[in-house]
Structures are given as structure tokens and as C-alpha cells.
Amino acid sequence: MPxxxxxxxxxxxxxxxDPDExxxxxxxxxxxxxxxxxxxxDPGRELDAETENVLLxxxxxxMMVNAEAFVFAEPDADDEPGYYGLA
Known part of the structure; x- marks a missing residue:
């Protein structure tokens, strides 16, 4: 509500x-x-699903705005997320 x-x-x-920060x-x-x-x-901190969705x-x-700063690595399995790092 406004x-x-x-x-x-x-x-x-x-x-x-910036990504490098x-x-x-x-x-x-x-x-x-x-x-x-x-x-x-902390990147390993456990969060509830609702909070995680807000952060995403x-x-x-x-990440999309800064796409040129990233590289991507395929996930280990189809049901796992990929990995991103600095280009």
C-alpha cells in the first residue's frame, strides 16, 4: 500500500x-x-524461502544490468543452479 x-x-x-565490489x-x-x-x-547463510525470493x-x-562483468559455469546437475563469477 502506498x-x-x-x-x-x-x-x-x-x-x-559494482560486481567487483x-x-x-x-x-x-x-x-x-x-x-x-x-x-x-554470508553467502552460506540459511534463509527462509520468502526472504530468499525477495533477495533474488x-x-x-x-546481474542482468552488469552481465558484461560476469562469466557463467554450467551446474553439476540439471536440478542445481549454475555458477557466476567475475569475467
Whole structure:
């Protein structure tokens, strides 16, 4: 539900970091791990499905906008996610 700006005490700019500020250049990550890292969380942290889905809603567009910065490795099995790393 929309809310009036007056309901909020302060605002922050919407700022996205560059991939090299988030990922280690020698490591490959699943999209789930990238989503956690974007939020400053440990990439192995367990999250409930609802929270994970919200984080993915932010991570996937960020990865698409920065696609030229990424490489992709096929998953080990068809039911596992692929891996992404810095190009």
C-alpha cells in the first residue's frame, strides 16, 4: 500500500555496487549466494524461502544490468543452479 513521504523520517539514495565490489575474483557463486552478498550477508547463510525470493528479486536484475562483468559455469546437475563469477 502506498504511503505518504511525510510518514518517513529520512531517505537514502538507491545505490548499487559494482560486481567487483561484491564478489571475489577467484570465486564462483550461485545466484542465491550473489543475492546474499548484495545484502551484506554470508553467502552460506540459511534463509527462509520468502526472504530468499525477495533477495533474488533484487539480484537478478542487478546481474542482468552488469552481465558484461560476469562469466557463467554450467551446474553439476540439471536440478542445481549454475555458477557466476567475475569475467
Amino acid at each position: 504511503r505518504p513521504k511525510a510518514d518517513f523520517e529520512q531517505f537514502r539514495p538507491l545505490d548499487f555496487r 561484491v564478489l571475489d575474483e577467484e570465486t564462483m557463486y550461485t545466484v542465491y549466494e550473489v543475492a546474499r552478498l548484495l545484502q551484506g550477508l 528479486d533484487w539480484a537478478i536484475p542487478w
